[in-house]
Amino acid sequence: MAIVSRGFHGRRQPSDHRLPPGQYETRDFPVLSAGPTPRIARDLWEFTVVTETGTRHSWTWAQLMALPAERPVVDLHCVTKWSKFATTWQGVSLDTLLGGVETEAEYALVHSYGGYTTNLPLKDLLDGQAWIAYGYDGADLAPEHGGPARLLVPHLYLWKSAKWVRGLQLLVRDEPGFWESAGYHDYGDPWREQRYQGD
Ligand SMILES: Nc1nc2c(c(=O)[nH]1)N[C@H]1C(S)=C(S)[C@@H](COP(=O)(O)O)O[C@H]1N2
Numbered sequence: 001m002a003i004v005s006r007g008f009h010g011r012r013q014p015s016d017h018r019l020p021p022g023q024y025e026t027r028d029f030p031v032l033s034a035g036p037t038p039r040i041a042r043d044l045w046e047f048t049v050v051t052e053t054g055t056r057h058s059w060t061w062a063q064l065m066a067l068p069a070e071r072p073v074v075d076l077h078c079v080t081k082w083s084k085f086a087t088t089w090q091g092v093s094l095d096t097l098l099g100g101v102e103t104e105a106e107y108a109l110v111h112s113y114g115g116y117t118t119n120l121p122l123k124d125l126l127d128g129q130a131w132i133a134y135g136y137d138g139a140d141l142a143p144e145h146g147g148p149a150r151l152l153v154p155h156l157y158l159w160k161s162a163k164w165v166r167g168l169q170l171l172v173r174d175e176p177g178f179w180e181s182a183g184y185h186d187y188g189d190p191w192r193e194q195r196y197q198g199d
C-alpha cells in the first residue's frame, strides 16, 4: 500500500509551510510605526538592561559593535497579515548581552526611544531567538525600520520587534506593552494566530 502525504504530492507551493495561518507573502518591506521616527545619534545611543532588583547593565554603541555579530536570515510575520521571507540581518544575540546578567525574572518589557514598549517572556529572548539588530540586507539599518538598532524576535509577530530599542526591563510579573494594552495578544505566536486578546 502506498502511503502518500498530501503535502508532498499535492498542490502546495514550496513556501507554503513558511506561511502562518491568515498571512500572505510580500516582497516589499512595509514600514509600520505608531509615531514619528526618532533620530538617535550613535554616540548618544545606549542599550540598558535593568533587572528586577534594579541592577543596570548598559552598552554604548562602541561596546555593542565590539561584541560578536551574527547574521540571522529569518522570516517576518506582521499582524497586519504580511509575511516577508528570508530577510537578512546583522546584530548581536541577546544570549551574548544577557549572558552576564543575573536575574530570576521571567518577563521582559522592551523600551524604545520614542516611548514604544512591548512585552514578552524572557525565555523568548534567549537560545538564539532574538537579536539587537543594526544591519539589514548588508547595510546599516534604516531609521524608518528602527535604526540605529532594533530588537529582532522573528518567531513572534513583528510588533514584538521593537524599533529604536533602548533597553529591557526584567520583571517578575508580566506587564503589557503598547499594543498589548490596546487589545493585541500578550504573546503573539503567528503559528497559533495569536493576534488579539482571547485568540
Ligand atoms: N518603536 C517602535 N517599534 C515598533 C513599532 C513602533 O510603532 N514603534 N511598530 C511595530 C510593528 S506593529 C511592526 S509590524 C514592526 C514593523 O517594522 P518595520 O516598520 O521595520 O516593517 O515594528 C514594530 N516595532
Ligand SMILES: [Mo]
Binding pocket: 032, 078, 079, 080, 158, 159
Ligand atoms: Mo505590526
